Amino acid sequence: MHIHVLGAAAGGGFPQWNCNCPNCDGLRKGTIKATKRTQSSICVSGNGVDWVLFNASPDVLQQIQDFAPLQPGRNIRDSGIQAIVLIDAQIDHTTGLFMLREGKIKREIYCTDMVYEDLTTGNQVLNILGHYCGINRHDVPIDGKTSFEIPNVPNLKFTAVALKSAAPPYSPHRNDPHPGDTIGVLIEEISTGKKCWYSPGLGEIEPHLPPLMSQADCIMVDGTFWTNTEMIDMGLMTKTARSIGHNPQSGEGGMIEKLNEFGDVRKILIHINNTNPILREDSAEHAILNQHKIEVAYDGMDIIL
Ligand code: MLT
Ligand code: MN
Ligand code: ZN
Numbered sequence: 001m002h003i004h005v006l007g008a009a010a011g012g013g014f015p016q017w018n019c020n021c022p023n024c025d026g027l028r029k030g031t032i033k034a035t036k037r038t039q040s041s042i043c044v045s046g047n048g049v050d051w052v053l054f055n056a057s058p059d060v061l062q063q064i065q066d067f068a069p070l071q072p073g074r075n076i077r078d079s080g081i082q083a084i085v086l087i088d089a090q091i092d093h094t095t096g097l098f099m100l101r102e103g104k105i106k107r108e109i110y111c112t113d114m115v116y117e118d119l120t121t122g123n124q125v126l127n128i129l130g131h132y133c134g135i136n137r138h139d140v141p142i143d144g145k146t147s148f149e150i151p152n153v154p155n156l157k158f159t160a161v162a163l164k165s166a167a168p169p170y171s172p173h174r175n176d177p178h179p180g181d182t183i184g185v186l187i188e189e190i191s192t193g194k195k196c197w198y199s200p201g202l203g204e205i206e207p208h209l210p211p212l213m214s215q216a217d218c219i220m221v222d223g224t225f226w227t228n229t230e231m232i233d234m235g236l237m238t239k240t241a242r243s244i245g246h247n248p249q250s251g252e253g254g255m256i257e258k259l260n261e262f263g264d265v266r267k268i269l270i271h272i273n274n275t276n277p278i279l280r281e282d283s284a285e286h287a288i289l290n291q292h293k294i295e296v297a298y299d300g301m302d303i304i305l
């Protein structure tokens with residue numbers, strides 16, 4: 001299985017257009033040891049030719065330009081992206097769909113009922129695509145047991161599960177969470193049995209998750225914030241990390257403590273907010289991750305399982 005990180009940052013990217021936090025300011029000025037990152041997306045292939053895109057980031061056009069396998073050029077209009085799986089309906093994971101409107105072949109969209117509802121009401125992107133390429137929407141089972149395959153993406157199998165989370169701010173049910181607002185996915189390469197767990201938004205590792213996550217050879221999880229009060233401490237937001245669906249890395253019950261329970265597999269943080277000190281490669285926080293053998297995803301990272 002080939003996993004390619006198209007964008008490793010959370011919403012806003014790194015640096016964020018309007019942000020002067022020490023990280024964004026330092027990156028622009030070249031005074032910190034860090035690399036820019038686009039917004040949250042990966043693509044996965046089981047044959048190196050046909051790819052499933054996880055999330056459609058606002059930066060998707062740049063991401064496609066930066067990764068040649070997504071543009072193999074077999075026909076006058078063509079793409080290596082055979083299908084798109086949406087992890088949630090958040091802006092950073094869905095607005096790239098507007099940029100993927102060209103062509104006569106319908107986009108194959110895999111999402112839960114809750115995400116489909118948000119993307120046809122509060123954010124009408126899937127209705128709007130009906131006036132361009134059109135879509136074939138496929139449901140995603142979220143019981144953590146029923147796996148599904150994607151016809152044009154051979155050799156991969158997917159098992160999704162509902163995660164504790166919040167629907168996007170624009171959602172008609174923003175304050176009324178439902179299973180399927182956010183999912184995690186176990187991706188399996190059929191020929192090798194290798195597995196990757198992917199959950200860029202993960203508010204809590206609830207008891208139903210370890211049975212799935214522990215099957216994975218590589219665990220890619222929410223790396224948004226270092227502390228629960230990161231955005232409050234910087235005066236940027238009044239909400240905690242956990243309340244917006246992101247378990248922080250540090251502290252009791254944090255992601256580092258939780259990941260330690262999964263033994264000696266690859267552990268990678270993804271969907272990293274620009275305020276997070278782990279983005280500075282020489283920071284104390286980054287050193288702590290090194291001690292725990294936890295990697296920080298970057299744009300262009302390739303994971304071959
Ligand atoms: C999130 O992951 O919490 C959202 O994508 C935040 C945002 O809208 O940027
Ligand atoms: Mn996000
Ligand atoms: Zn910033």
